[in-house]
Amino acid sequence: MKQNYIRPLDLKHGRVDMSHGSGGRAMAQLIDELFAPLLGNDYLAQGNDGSVMPLPDGPGRLVMATDAHVVSPLFFPGGDIGCLSVHGTINDVAVMGAKPLYLSASFILEEGFALADLKRIVESMAAAAKEAGVPVVTGDTKVVEQGKGDGVFISTTGVGWLPAGIELSGNRAAAGDAILVSGPIGDHGMAIMSQRESLAFESPIVSDTAALHGLVADLLASGVQVKVLRDPTRGGLGTTLNEIARQSGVGMMLQEARIPVQPAVAAACEFLGLDPLYCACEGRLIAIVAGEDKDKALAALQAHPQGTGAAIVGSVHEDPHHFVQMTTGFGGKRIVDWLTGEQLPRIC
């Protein structure tokens, strides 16, 4: 079915032009020679406007999540917009307790964007999807004029399968629950910021971008009473916990000394006047579990390669104001408010 085009796409020196979004021959060529071979799977190969996929047997519900990705720069230590867009959406499905099944991807390309960079991004996306076992089954490509976009934006949507009996939601945290994180916070945010600000550290800060569905599956399989899972992306741990406190109508108390932060991230934050509590992670899990299960939950997380740095960082209690507070290293207490304004624009 593949056409023979007069000349193949120049994936070394070529650039995106408006015709690649026209719906015509140039777009078909971009799909045939770049997207399809890299993302290749049987669903995408159906070549229709939508793809048809099987669902698991037995009772279950559908989970759906979507993200627009506008990260800048497009390439950063530890990843790029391609793998980030796969990980981010898989994680949004996984934190509902669902098994991620399928992804869609829509690209908004800026005229003039280097095809070589697009290829790198799609390769990274394909590798991330393959490693996670979650194929990109359908997609779309649009092109906007130079100056009306910024290289490439990628919107990914994920669907997953939630078996009967699993009920996770931001509104299920209750007094007495424990709050865990699966590893050090802020790595992704500071990897982007250090790249943007051209900061050089002795040990470079690398994004933690990763798909968390394996870690989630292990935690759920451990038999722990899990109430809420969330990945602290934009707004970081501080804002994500405030969202959960609001949804559940509870307060939280964190212990600063227990929150894992890598020394290089702490140093970069101090240098830039940022607070690691609000720095995005793209491969860390927040787990709120029944208080009596906290050690079991910690053990389950630490037993997974992605959770070796896990820690119990706080607890849930009653509070009509739904404040998130933190006992500091100096023995004081402070309120961890929502992120106000924009600490880190275009972090994902």
Next chain:
Amino acid sequence: MKQNYIRPLDLKHGRVDMSHGSGGRAMAQLIDELFAPLLGNDYLAQGNDGSVMPLPDGPGRLVMATDAHVVSPLFFPGGDIGCLSVHGTINDVAVMGAKPLYLSASFILEEGFALADLKRIVESMAAAAKEAGVPVVTGDTKVVEQGKGDGVFISTTGVGWLPAGIELSGNRAAAGDAILVSGPIGDHGMAIMSQRESLAFESPIVSDTAALHGLVADLLASGVQVKVLRDPTRGGLGTTLNEIARQSGVGMMLQEARIPVQPAVAAACEFLGLDPLYCACEGRLIAIVAGEDKDKALAALQAHPQGTGAAIVGSVHEDPHHFVQMTTGFGGKRIVDWLTGEQLPRIC
């Protein structure tokens, strides 16, 4: 759970700023005061990173389709990017023969975009989703700096349910099949172009943007042997038929005199030097059906309010070159090639 913000969003004179994409308080306010009330449904109200939805009982498969919408201008006669993004994705699911169930929407906003315009767009989106009976169950919002976007881009993804027994695909057309369209072609494309070129016609050209799942359901219920359904968006009827001819490995013969084109669209096309065959529709259906069922298919389409202008426009035959050809009004024949280059950028 809703917060009380210090002052409500100024939906008359306010503008998008970078903090609306931060993940913090300003973004929560944008969701609470603009997106959630307009798109409101129980799934979106779950307020989590992903939403959980039921699926129909019985055997079936999932259909998934995605589109990035970058139409310019954002508002045009007959619609806007909001309803277009709902219709476009519902149609991509519907042409697979599936019942559209749920939509996701991700917004990329440009800093400085008027909140009043965003509200109009989301209102239009909500109205389209409500009319179609397909809720927007989850979403995302990002903001990029002024000059790095163009007002608003919307990526929508749809999932649908394909009951056992329905098999539609672009590769199922066979010699002897008939080709139908559900109404006049090119209205959407020329509505955008006449707006862009500030053309005034006696009777204004109005986009045909509409959700087609009702029309598709009626056609399928009629018992006609349907092989392929497709909505001829970017690239128009000409390119879409070439795609199908390629996928199915067949040739096609169209009869120019039978292809419905509104007089105003024909006049505008002539004025602008465009060919209606390549002008996008956003509410028309191409149906390829078994030849013996063509009259029954025509009757089924014409019985639906969206198909009153339906016509049988051609037939499928064997052709090793997979050419789409057309007998012209003058009795000649010409090849209807793929759209080459970009006739109508950012049409959807």
